[in-house]
Amino acid sequence: MRFLSRRLVMPNDLNYANALFGGRALEWIDEEAAIYAICQLETNCLVTKHIGEISFESPATQGDIVEFGLATKKVGKTSITVTCLVRNKATKKTICLADDIVFVRVDPDTKLPVPHGKTIEALVAQTQEEMKSLNIL
Template identity: 30%
Template sequence: MSTIVKNPKHSFTIMNELVLPNDTNTLNNLMGGRLLHWMDIAAAISGQKHCNRIVVTASVDNVSFQHPIKLGDVITIEAKVTRAFHTSVEVRLDVWAENIPSGSRQKSNEAYYTFVALDSNGKTIPVPELVPETEDEIELYAGALRRRQLRLILAGKMKAHEAIELKDFFFKA
């Protein structure tokens, strides 16, 4: 019997962090590795909320660094499950940097992480289906299948000719 999560907001996480001196490089910018660590935590929380299980990181892709994040900035990481597959979920992350004294806030990063759900023996286990409701959720949900196929091709787990949704996207009649 499969479980269906009808409200994707259930799998939504907001995490805040303050950029301290130990988090920065010699230019007083947040180190990318530290941000990726925080993003992994936020994404894992969303995945676990959706699956009601422990999840482990399977892949990280499409991380873009648009603006440096400075010492003293407050980081807000928004993580949301965009689609559930058989034993995995895709999580979309958006990262915002806010300078409290100036009141400025800008988007600095976005990424997609994939997690696999595990049972108590460390074996993969089916995850609940996700039913998108809003227009944005439906768009992210549809794109998740293409992103998954691309990830599988790049990992050598799928042949390019098997990626039907990617072909349809690029070769519309």
């Protein structure tokens, strides 16, 4: 799992208990997972089809920096399934895990599913090349 981005928990992100509001966390997860899927499939013509199990493990409070780890679970003909782990940057405690987030590539005009032409093997190779070019490996 690669941790690709971070956010600062601000006062507007809190619920009545002064912890990160679950709805805000889900908004961030959908956005971060979509960006990840767009980069993987090299197209921005994607829609969120499904978000599977969501498990909230520990709270985040104002001032915490949270980071988003993303990984590809499965690649279909028109879809990609990813997992997103949200954790506290300082403590590494899991805040939330969203599993089986499915994005589908759609035609920009008809909005119907269309093949993306990628395989899991191609995405693994693409990621390795990207990491090499960034001197991460």
